[in-house]
Amino acid sequence: MIIAIDGPAASGKGTLGRRLAAHFGLPHLDTGLLYRAVAQRLLAAGETLDDVAAATAAARELDLERLDEGALRGRAMGEAASIVAAMPSVREALIALQRAFAGQPGGAVLDGRDIGTVICPEADVKLFVTASAEERARRRWRELVARGEPADEAAILEDIRRRDRRDAERPTAPLAVAPDAHQLDTTRLDADGAFAAALGIVSAVVASRTKS
Ligand SMILES: Nc1ncnc2c1ncn2[C@@H]1O[C@H](COP(=O)(O)OP(=O)(O)OP(=O)(O)O)[C@@H](O)[C@H]1O
Numbered sequence: 001m002i003i004a005i006d007g008p009a010a011s012g013k014g015t016l017g018r019r020l021a022a023h024f025g026l027p028h029l030d031t032g033l034l035y036r037a038v039a040q041r042l043l044a045a046g047e048t049l050d051d052v053a054a055a056t057a058a059a060r061e062l063d064l065e066r067l068d069e070g071a072l073r074g075r076a077m078g079e080a081a082s083i084v085a086a087m088p089s090v091r092e093a094l095i096a097l098q099r100a101f102a103g104q105p106g107g108a109v110l111d112g113r114d115i116g117t118v119i120c121p122e123a124d125v126k127l128f129v130t131a132s133a134e135e136r137a138r139r140r141w142r143e144l145v146a147r148g149e150p151a152d153e154a155a156i157l158e159d160i161r162r163r164d165r166r167d168a169e170r171p172t173a174p175l176a177v178a179p180d181a182h183q184l185d186t187t188r189l190d191a192d193g194a195f196a197a198a199l200g201i202v203s204a205v206v207a208s209r210t211k212s
């Protein structure tokens with residue numbers, strides 16, 4: 001079974017992806033890490049984020065086994081990732097890797113912005129997870145504070161709005177709801193409530209397939 005989860009920044013895609021993957025015994029890929037890793041490689045090599053050739057070369061060299069999630073998290077890398085993610089050749093270079101992950105025997109859970117629309121249009125279940133921008137900023141602020149990092153909620157909200165705009169307005173693989181996606185607004189749900197709602201959707205799809 002392939003579960004595709006898309007949605008805007010800090011909507012809880014990764015949290016749901018991890019929990020659904022654990023529940024169904026599937027591997028999980030947070031595809032945002034790929035774009036973050038491309039941006040990190042560019043910056044580490046002293047390149048600028050608008051260098052399409054260098055970004056594409058970095059994307060072609062990515063190795064899923066060598067992604068260091070700890071080093072890729074953080075506000076600055078999210079912003080940088082959204083710049084390289086708007087480059088069609090970078091996206092193209094990352095398609096095969098994501099599809100190979102999704103094609104593992106038994107399936108997988110992938111979360112990102114274009115999983116249900118571009119990477120796995122044939123996914124068994126598609127979730128589009130949202131929450132208000134204010135709630136998402138609050139969640140990210142809480143996360144940073146819990147990690148002992150300095151955080152300004154207003155600046156985080158501004159970042160989130162800018163990143164959402166860039167992701168939704170780019171011409172290639174923009175953040176968009178697939179026509180057959182189930183939308184889940186988690187603004188008023190805690191993490192357990194969001195997981196229960198998502199599990200309900202996935203379980204209903206699985207049950208309907210088993211019957212037919
Ligand atoms: N329903 C929820 N209620 C409250 N907090 C939540 C909920 N879901 C996730 N969180 C928390 O919100 C933060 C963002 O969640 P998460 O990292 O899963 O979002 P994301 O959509 O994967 O983010 P990104 O776009 O950066 O990859 C995390 O600190 C997570 O623990």
Ligand SMILES: Nc1ccn([C@@H]2O[C@H](COP(=O)(O)O)[C@@H](O)[C@H]2O)c(=O)n1
Nearest residue numbers: 031032033035078081082085112113114
């Ligand atoms: N499938 C995807 C996943 C991510 N992006 C871009 O990467 C940025 C960082 O992603 P996070 O999920 O880690 O926040 C994001 O803002 C997108 O620009 C993407 O384009 N497609």
